[in-house]
Amino acid sequence: MLIDKINNKQAKVGIVGLGYVGLPVGVAYAEAGFRVTGLDVTQARVKMLNRGESYIDDIQSERLLPILANGSFKASFDPSVLAAQDAIIICVPTPLNKTQDPDLTAIKAATKDIAANLQRGQLIVLESTTYPGTTQEIIQPVLESRGMKVGEDFYLAFSPERIDPGAVGSKGWRFENTPKVVGGVTPQCRELAVALYANVVEKVVPVSSPSIAEMTKIFENVFRVVNVALVNEMALLCDRMGLDVWEVVRAANTKPYGIMQFAPGPGVGGHCIPIDPFYLTWKAREYDFHTRFIELAGEINLQMPYHVRELTIRALNRSDKGLHGAKILVLGVAYKKDVSDFRESPAIKIISLLEKDGAHITYHDPHVPELQEGHVTYQSVKLEQQTLNEADCVLIITDHSAFDYEAIVREAKVVVDTRNATAKVGENRDKIVLL
Template identity: 35%
Template sequence: MRADLAVLGLGHSGLPLARAATAAGIGTIGYDPDPRTVADLAAGRAPADGSLTAPALRRMLSQGFRTTGDPAVLGGVRTVVICVDTPLGADRTLDLRPVREAARTLAPVLRPRTTVVLQSTVYPGSTEEFLRTVLEDGSGLGAGRDFHLAYAPDRLDPGDGAGTDLARIPQVIGGLTPACTEAAAAFYGRLTEKVVRARGPREAETAALLETNYRQINIALINEMAVFCHDIGVDLWDVIRCAETKPFGFQAFRPGPGVGGHSVPIDPNHLSYPSRSLGYPLRMVELAQEVNARMPRYVTQRAAALLNEHGKSARGARVLLLGVTYKVDLADRAGSPAEEIASRLRDLGAEVGFHDPYVQRWEAGGIAVPRADSLYEAAGAADLTVLLQNHRVYDLQGLAAKSQLLLDTRGVSPTGAAHRL
């Protein structure tokens, strides 16, 4: 099958897109500079982050999908989508170097009339002022004149059945010119039932920013309510149950031990190019970051307090952490609060172990955490069991019966069976 599409970056965003395109009959190449990633996928070995199952990968390969680390093949496609990860740096700014490297790889082989779409998480203005410059400098072509350039935010929700069905999720498109928008819309129109046209790439980028920050701010609100309700002796989970019956003006969010994942709260004041700095922060976003960042410490404090209430000290206590991934029923640990919680418990002198059906080896703070092979035996032996991620394999009723103490940070245990966050 002739390749019409090249997906640059075969991670949590690129692989689902490649899967949808292949299923739609579009000849698709997956490019990644990591030879191990290319070889593993070509051999049918599914990624460890759970973004694609082994059967789904084998089906893609049988339908013609192929992987490569050779940039030369990128010059033979009509559409290129850049899906590389843009992680947070130590100063909580997005690292756009992977986007730059992807663009530098593409630019020398970029042909006229190619449609280039950026799908990575970036700051508003990045497509036009950052990606465009790299592509034009490296190719000698003009964006909007010789090739099409657009931004299309990744809107998938890993692990959620409905949230992983690209066909049913409207795709936002913002092109550098109206013709760029239509070229990108024509491509995504083959994959999804609805394409939403933004005025331009900045609007599409900012829509992604709004979606992520909306989630972060509301999670921060409910996390703060969790601390407040515990302090005044109110059952927050019953509060949420009652509040969500309101048919308008309320959307239920639930607290947890922290916020993880690949979509991060972004403050546009922290831009990758200083000339674009606004000179002031988004106060709500900053506060949400602060509140959510406090949750691992709060969980640790609750764990220590529970042990103390039952006549035990955190020092020397055996603590079992259940579920160390950031999302239910996924192996991906990106941004999971579990590592900080484990490190803080160890700092208190606790002996920390873990169980996760999707994780065989795990480190916290660079130190290996012992894995429990027998879940119920480990829960029975632990002084405290802490549920951090409610994987469906966990029977909370059974775990509550086996555990000496159970702290449920997700509020999924039967009423009265455990101590809830």
């Protein structure tokens, strides 16, 4: 029986999608003693992994070598390998399209591949973030189209990913010790999915259905995006009133109850926060419901890059310099501190706005050597004294730990700091323009 295979770690686990979510999940199962086969559509990724080379910040290549050597992990781009798996976990991207509607192309493609290779007794789990109802409305009908029935011939569940890129080293949060929410289509589906995760994850939280689990993930990110928007709106108001929002936030956070720490910033980025709430607003229209609170939060966060442009203009005005023709050095283009992921990064929008106004942009990011936006490719420049001296304005978008902020402020003509990264800089504070 499948439950015995899972509990004895004899189950073969397939991971569909080997990105920021799928690779950490696959490695965790392989290290726990399961036989893992990772499937990815990018052949270059597959070849890198099979050579023991990681392209994900939180998975060092050193972790791949032992599990490759003992046969616990291998990567493939051949969907037929899915037929040999006991459990299959789907970890593919779920972006928005140009009209801000959910793009389930990758989920549908993965489901089609699984359906073509579906075997009796297999457990399928979706981890990709999506709107409530996806598991049963999109995946289940395709899997059942060949005559097998969920809960009897195969098993289906949803368990939202909770990967926090860049947090492994600083907070210790990783796949294995972050609680895992699990909802199955039937009680047996849930039981098997809970058992699968319980062998690797320290705490599993069962819920009554896939839709509850799907909504849980959306709510987590809506909670964050709304609170980020709130503190960003406070930043905009404090700017009008001539108040230091960072001092306000710092003082407010001394209250031991009734408040949670959120910081203002140049916008929101990454694979979750700017995208996931729109999945819910899209689904809500089906029920004649408008998520006004969420949509307002999105509007506020989208305004922050424009505010950063305004701050840059103000900073240049200090030396009677206009934005047109100005040399702007952007520090950090990743969407968050100490990661290489620049998906939906506010830096991309800010660079675009500044270039449209005639500014000359260069950037430095120790984690992102190359940035491609549309048809334009940027190369990270060396962060040297001369680079800082020559810039008319240095713009801190991402507060990487590797930056020497004392030296940056000392050598720069003027600094726009959108992250309060220069808080501990003691000298030359008159050069700093804070968000």
